[in-house]
Amino acid sequence: MTAGDGGGAGGKFEIVAREDYSDLTYMLEVRHPMMARAARPGQFVIVMSHEHGERIPLTLADFDAQKGTITLVIQAVGKTTREMQRHCQVGTRLLSLVGPMGIPSAVSKAKRVVCVGGGLGVAPVFPQARAFKQAGAYVIGVLGFRDKKLVFWEDKFRKVCDDLILCTDDGSAGMKGMVTKGIEVAMKGYRDVDEVVAIGPPVMMRACAELTRPHRIKTMVSVNPIMVDGTGMCGGCRVKVGEQIRFACVDGPDFDGHLVDFEDLMGRLRRYAADENKAMQRWTESCRMGGPGEPGARDWKALAATPPESAIDELVLPDPFDDAQGG
Amino acid sequence: MAGKRTIRTIPQARTPMREQDPQARAKNFKEVACGYSVEEALREADRCLLCPDPACVPGCPVNINIPEFIRRISARDYRGAYDVIGESNLLAAVCGRVCPQESQCEGVCVVREPLEPVAIGRLERFVGDKAIAERWASTPYIEPNGLRVGIIGSGPAGMACAADMAKAGCEVTVYEAFHQPGGVLRYGIPDFRLPNEVIDAEIANLEKLGVRFECDTLVGRLFTIPQMIDEMGFDAVFIGTGAGYPQLLGIPGDSLNGVLSANELLTRCNLMRAKDFPAYDTPVPLGRSVAVIGSGNTAMDALRVCLRLGAQNVHCIYRRTRTESPARAEEIHHAEEEGIRFHWLTNPVAVLDDGHGNARGLRCVRMELGEPDDSGRRRPIPIAASEFEFECDVVVFAIGTNANPIIGQTSKLRLDRRGYIQTDENLATSMAGVYAGGDIVTGAATVIEAMGAGRKAARGMKAYLGLRDPDAAVPAGSLFGIDLRERNFARVRLVPSSR
Numbered sequence A: 001m002t003a004g005d006g007g008g009a010g011g012k013f014e015i016v017a018r019e020d021y022s023d024l025t026y027m028l029e030v031r032h033p034m035m036a037r038a039a040r041p042g043q044f045v046i047v048m049s050h051e052h053g054e055r056i057p058l059t060l061a062d063f064d065a066q067k068g069t070i071t072l073v074i075q076a077v078g079k080t081t082r083e084m085q086r087h088c089q090v091g092t093r094l095l096s097l098v099g100p101m102g103i104p105s106a107v108s109k110a111k112r113v114v115c116v117g118g119g120l121g122v123a124p125v126f127p128q129a130r131a132f133k134q135a136g137a138y139v140i141g142v143l144g145f146r147d148k149k150l151v152f153w154e155d156k157f158r159k160v161c162d163d164l165i166l167c168t169d170d171g172s173a174g175m176k177g178m179v180t181k182g183i184e185v186a187m188k189g190y191r192d193v194d195e196v197v198a199i200g201p202p203v204m205m206r207a208c209a210e211l212t213r214p215h216r217i218k219t220m221v222s223v224n225p226i227m228v229d230g231t232g233m234c235g236g237c238r239v240k241v242g243e244q245i246r247f248a249c250v251d252g253p254d255f256d257g258h259l260v261d262f263e264d265l266m267g268r269l270r271r272y273a274a275d276e277n278k279a280m281q282r283w284t285e286s287c288r289m290g291g292p293g294e295p296g297a298r299d300w301k302a303l304a305a306t307p308p309e310s311a312i313d314e315l316v317l318p319d320p321f322d323d324a325q326g327g
Numbered sequence B: 001m002a003g004k005r006t007i008r009t010i011p012q013a014r015t016p017m018r019e020q021d022p023q024a025r026a027k028n029f030k031e032v033a034c035g036y037s038v039e040e041a042l043r044e045a046d047r048c049l050l051c052p053d054p055a056c057v058p059g060c061p062v063n064i065n066i067p068e069f070i071r072r073i074s075a076r077d078y079r080g081a082y083d084v085i086g087e088s089n090l091l092a093a094v095c096g097r098v099c100p101q102e103s104q105c106e107g108v109c110v111v112r113e114p115l116e117p118v119a120i121g122r123l124e125r126f127v128g129d130k131a132i133a134e135r136w137a138s139t140p141y142i143e144p145n146g147l148r149v150g151i152i153g154s155g156p157a158g159m160a161c162a163a164d165m166a167k168a169g170c171e172v173t174v175y176e177a178f179h180q181p182g183g184v185l186r187y188g189i190p191d192f193r194l195p196n197e198v199i200d201a202e203i204a205n206l207e208k209l210g211v212r213f214e215c216d217t218l219v220g221r222l223f224t225i226p227q228m229i230d231e232m233g234f235d236a237v238f239i240g241t242g243a244g245y246p247q248l249l250g251i252p253g254d255s256l257n258g259v260l261s262a263n264e265l266l267t268r269c270n271l272m273r274a275k276d277f278p279a280y281d282t283p284v285p286l287g288r289s290v291a292v293i294g295s296g297n298t299a300m301d302a303l304r305v306c307l308r309l310g311a312q313n314v315h316c317i318y319r320r321t322r323t324e325s326p327a328r329a330e331e332i333h334h335a336e337e338e339g340i341r342f343h344w345l346t347n348p349v350a351v352l353d354d355g356h357g358n359a360r361g362l363r364c365v366r367m368e369l370g371e372p373d374d375s376g377r378r379r380p381i382p383i384a385a386s387e388f389e390f391e392c393d394v395v396v397f398a399i400g401t402n403a404n405p406i407i408g409q410t411s412k413l414r415l416d417r418r419g420y421i422q423t424d425e426n427l428a429t430s431m432a433g434v435y436a437g438g439d440i441v442t443g444a445a446t447v448i449e450a451m452g453a454g455r456k457a458a459r460g461m462k463a464y465l466g467l468r469d470p471d472a473a474v475p476a477g478s479l480f481g482i483d484l485r486e487r488n489f490a491r492v493r494l495v496p497s498s499r
């Protein structure tokens, strides 16, 4: 069995499908049969696209054990994510893909659940909505986009949601307003909401948590601090939850939204802002010049040409999750 | 050498090792200590008294036959010296560089005050480097026995266990969560102390033994340990996942930007090559003035990395004194030479905010040593009204680690109170066929101890798998005409043909 090969040349993780939902958002489907089988809602991966690249965390937006693939939905916000937008085409490979990481979301016995996704949180909330549906809950989806052009996965959500509220900032699709408005509508329509799951930018998650706090509705959020290893080794992903400091990669990423210190989270996300800008600027410039010598561009042809790892397809494993629950 | 060596006849002065000039090296990541030339090694080897009952051997955690390898160096039999070290230590080039020799073999060497002890570590490094340069790999004849062993974690513990199990004929796969193997040797210890080429060479040696490395594999989450045994066909498993999980400062301001663990700093810098930012994408905080809290090897590495990244002032804050400092003596010495400022008997009480969520300084208190505590070291106590502040824009903490929780979260292995894996004296865990060793069992320790644990666990695993340990004493003589000392006899157990 092979989860990938040690350190060698080129990448091991083949991109088998790609779809662009807008100028900003794109979907990559990557072959990794073992991970497709092990993945659970709420877990994430760490991706490194090439040797000079950064390790970035991305939520498992979907996984298909039959097909042996996992799905990532990515917003191009900075150097790495834009570079991937440019270079990650079908047939190319990612250098490194490790996961599933983090503790799977606890799919509770809640009867009526609102699943909220905004911006880069839309795709990540999908597996949870589906899991709640499968557990027998009545699921109300609330999705927020800036405008109609950015909307994606509406159909996919409709299949797993009993009710879906689409919100856009300018009202060009669904109702006009932020997801918080959508939640208010949902709470008016259904007086017995017993859980809210909110994933998106920290400001959005904070707003959702503040909205539900007076109603004492359990609200789970998935925090997204800057990460390095994703194995609990560096402490870079630490967040304040209640009185405690927790590491999002091994103690989360899901926490009780009413306890998370969002100020702290947002402050810490700005940590490398200056460097991020520098990397972005440098990359944009090198793109304009289009020189082949630039580090980001160098390996992609070679990566695409390396033969696929075949052993990975053969192993069939049952669920690691059952064991995980035991300990 | 003619005649018997005595304390009077040996060269009196320890042979110095050439080093990069402190001023120059404080600005680059090239190795600080350049190693011995052949002449230097021969001169230093002459200083060993070749004691018949050597003090140094029990001082070594894995009992390398030190006088024997030094005797071989003197005889110019370097390959022989390498083989002698190799009987007990698989990572000569690594350990020669990073072992705390002053508290191990060299600390008990009979060549002592007023002389300096034999430079055992430097000689070991000389032999290890020679082996890498000449590509000596001990590739013994291995008879495959059809048994499969899975190793979790590619640090020194995992590497040592992998080597021994491969030599016993097992098919060995090492799983590593990072995208490159090596553990702390790769992500923690910087290039100027342990160049990547040394680690690569050791990994390549393991690959020559048939060991397979599978990176990007987070065991526990991608698959669990019970699955490895029940479904993936592993006959035994070794856990060497290291300590990790840095302890936090727990003082006001410790989540400000600019405050980070040494592990984060070093991983960004070593593994992710942030030192070459922006050619590599990963950034690292660059401070003008940096304070590192702690005084172990990790702290020394963090201090010296910050200096090389361009910080003007680098301060080391430690609540005890130099005597209690757990770092290797040579590292403290090197750090001092490079211009690191040490503040002994000083403890941080708060990180100061610049008003925008960034660190701007550190408030500290002076300490004094009181009565000895449980560890036998004198307990530092704060001196009243001795608080003072100084400016720094980056604060790095290196005050120890806790157990990594992933294996505990995803298996039913018995853990101790602090979350480390519990084992018996053969390093067997509470799960049959599963062994553990290194930092995940003992808490943060040393490379050589982790390596020793990997080998000890391998002995336990061989016994569990019914493999005879080729190193174990065998009764002399013969039975039914079979020579009992026959060494290459690995397979004892009948393996089902389905494999």
Ligand SMILES: Cc1cc2nc3c(=O)[nH]c(=O)nc-3n(C[C@H](O)[C@H](O)[C@H](O)COP(=O)(O)OP(=O)(O)OC[C@H]3O[C@@H](n4cnc5c(N)ncnc54)[C@H](O)[C@@H]3O)c2cc1C
Residues within 6 Å of the ligand: A044, A054, A056, A057, A058, A059, A060, A061, A073, A074, A075, A076, A077, A078, A079, A080, A081, A082, A120, A123, A124, A223, A224, A225, A226, A227, A253, A269, A270, A276, A277, A280
């Ligand atoms: C557990 C987890 C799951 C995530 N899942 C997804 C996902 O499914 N899809 C997706 O598009 N993104 C996701 N993210 C965020 C993603 O990791 C970042 O957008 C990415 O690291 C940015 O890298 P960059 O080099 O392109 O941008 P950078 O140049 O590093 O940063 C550009 C901007 O993005 C912000 N940023 C940087 N890192 C993060 C981060 N970790 N989280 C949020 N904002 C960040 C910066 O503050 C900056 O404003 C997730 C993050 C975490 C921690």
Ligand SMILES: Cc1cc2nc3c(=O)[nH]c(=O)nc-3n(C[C@H](O)[C@H](O)[C@H](O)COP(=O)(O)OP(=O)(O)OC[C@H]3O[C@@H](n4cnc5c(N)ncnc54)[C@H](O)[C@@H]3O)c2cc1C
Residues within 6 Å of the ligand: A231, B098, B099, B100, B152, B153, B154, B155, B156, B157, B158, B175, B176, B177, B178, B182, B183, B184, B185, B188, B189, B217, B218, B219, B220, B240, B241, B242, B243, B244, B266, B297, B298, B299, B301, B328, B404, B406, B407, B437, B438, B439, B440, B444, B445, B446, B447, B448, B450
């Ligand atoms: C900065 C620093 C400097 C040091 N300097 C010295 C020194 O000079 N001399 C000395 O003797 N000692 C030194 N030490 C201590 C020494 O490095 C450690 O004691 C030793 O490396 C422990 O080895 P190990 O094999 O137990 O674990 P590690 O070296 O920590 O390796 C564990 C590996 O397992 C991987 N892993 C963890 N969890 C999983 C999982 N679930 N699945 C797959 N892989 C996993 C990790 O990514 C890691 O690569 C230093 C330590 C540090 C941090």
Ligand code: SF4
Residues within 6 Å of the ligand: B047, B048, B049, B050, B051, B054, B055, B056, B057, B066, B067, B108, B109, B110, B111, B118, B120
């Ligand atoms: S104790 Fe010192 S002198 Fe004696 S054998 Fe060991 S290294 Fe040589």
Ligand code: FES
Residues within 6 Å of the ligand: A226, A227, A228, A229, A230, A231, A232, A233, A234, A235, A236, A237, A238, A247, A248, A249, A250
């Ligand atoms: S990402 Fe390093 S500890 Fe969580």
